[in-house]
Amino acid sequence: MSFRSAVITFPGSNCDRDMADALEKVSGTAPLRIWHGDADLPDRLDFIALPGGFSYGDYLRSGAMAARSPIMQAVVAAANRGVPVLGVCNGFQVLTESGLLPGALLRNAGMNFVCREVRLAVANSQSLFTAGYAAGQEIVIPVAHHDGNYFADDATLDRLEGEGRVAFRYAEPVNGSARQIAGVLNAGGNVLGMMPHPERMIEPEQGGTDGRALFESAVKALATA
Amino acid sequence: MKVRVFVSLKNGVLDPQGRAIHHAIEGLGIDGVKDVRAGKMIELEVEPGVTDAQLEEMASKLLANMVIENYRIERLAA
Numbered sequence: 174m175s176f177r178s179a180v181i182t183f184p185g186s187n188c189d190r191d192m193a194d195a196l197e198k199v200s201g202t203a204p205l206r207i208w209h210g211d212a213d214l215p216d217r218l219d220f221i222a223l224p225g226g227f228s229y230g231d232y233l234r235s236g237a238m239a240a241r242s243p244i245m246q247a248v249v250a251a252a253n254r255g256v257p258v259l260g261v262c263n264g265f266q267v268l269t270e271s272g273l274l275p276g277a278l279l280r281n282a283g284m285n286f287v288c289r290e291v292r293l294a295v296a297n298s299q300s301l302f303t304a305g306y307a308a309g310q311e312i313v314i315p316v317a318h319h320d321g322n323y324f325a326d327d328a329t330l331d332r333l334e335g336e337g338r339v340a341f342r343y344a345e346p347v348n349g350s351a352r353q354i355a356g357v358l359n360a361g362g363n364v365l366g367m368m369p370h371p372e373r374m375i376e377p378e379q380g381g382t383d384g385r386a387l388f389e390s391a392v393k394a395l396a397t398a
Numbered sequence: 399m400k401v402r403v404f405v406s407l408k409n410g411v412l413d414p415q416g417r418a419i420h421h422a423i424e425g426l427g428i429d430g431v432k433d434v435r436a437g438k439m440i441e442l443e444v445e446p447g448v449t450d451a452q453l454e455e456m457a458s459k460l461l462a463n464m465v466i467e468n469y470r471i472e473r474l475a476a
Contacts, residue, residue: 234463241460270463277465284414324411324466349412 176200176392178220181248183209183239188225188262188370195372196222199388209242219395220257221248223264225317225370235278235320236266245271257301257391258364262318265356265366274357274366275333276325281318282349288317290380292344293355293369297337300358301394302365305386311344312383314369321368323350323357333357340365400474401444401453405462406437437467 178196182189189206197203204222207214214221229238239245245267252258252273260268268274281287290313295306306312325333330351333339341356348368356367371384407413413435420434440461444453453471462469 280414
């Protein structure tokens with residue numbers, strides 16, 4: 174059974190091709206490329222990816238415009254049906270702005286754009302995105318963002334932690350994120366938003382392969398579903 | 399009719415931009431500024447028929463992110 178995935182491209186997305194490449198290399202099937210102005214997604218989809226970049230020039234707030242584009246209504250509907258949705262970097266910002274994930278991504282505490290490899294700890298190794306990692310495993314994945322400082326009120330943070338919905342934490346200071354959160358899951362476990370870029374760590378030529386297990390986990394979850 | 403929507407960060411939300419501005423003010427040699435919070439103001443030109451409820455909807459659903467921000471709507475006399 175082929176893995177039917179889709180990568181959504183907004184005006185200003187710039188990691189969509191990397192994301193498509195990663196999905197094709199890991200799953201063996203090239204993803205559909207969907208434009209933000211499209212109103213529909215195919216009925217049968219196994220995976221939706223919202224890539225990094227600067228959709229709509231980060232106007233108003235990062236991800237705010239993209240979250241209200243026509244295609245996002247279809248993405249929200251698919252996510253609510255249980256289709257796995259991965260948002261990376263700007264994709265994470267779009268997911269919080271669209272309400273699929275709680276919290277918000279604020280300007281980095283140090284005010285600077287941070288672009289480097291960072292160490293992450295896998296906080297939940299049971300999700301469909303992270304089953305390929307060991308609990309507590311430390312991995313190295315690059316970040317490249319200005320607005321990655323995760324914020325939510327304490328009650329929300331407590332709930333996320335209590336429900337095992339923190340997928341990744343920074344294992345070093347990066348951007349001031351509350352409780353070092355680098356990636357969070359929705360209540361259903363089928364939506365993951367994260368600031369680091371796993372699609373940039375697929376092959377040794379990229380400097381490492383620590384991102385590969387995330388995509389492999391999703392492909393495997395489908396195969397065994 | 400002009401409408402201004404003022405969007406500001408909620409209390410307790412860290413404002414690194416405001417802090418950087420504060421630091422720059424100190425660099426001007428001016429003392430006495432205790433804190434700086436940066437926000438934004440969005441000015442709309444609307445037909446008189448646009449209702450308060452519609453303005454509230456615009457502000458709460460798009461102009462402000464209610465997780466981190468508050469807004470205040472001000473109608474200016476035509």
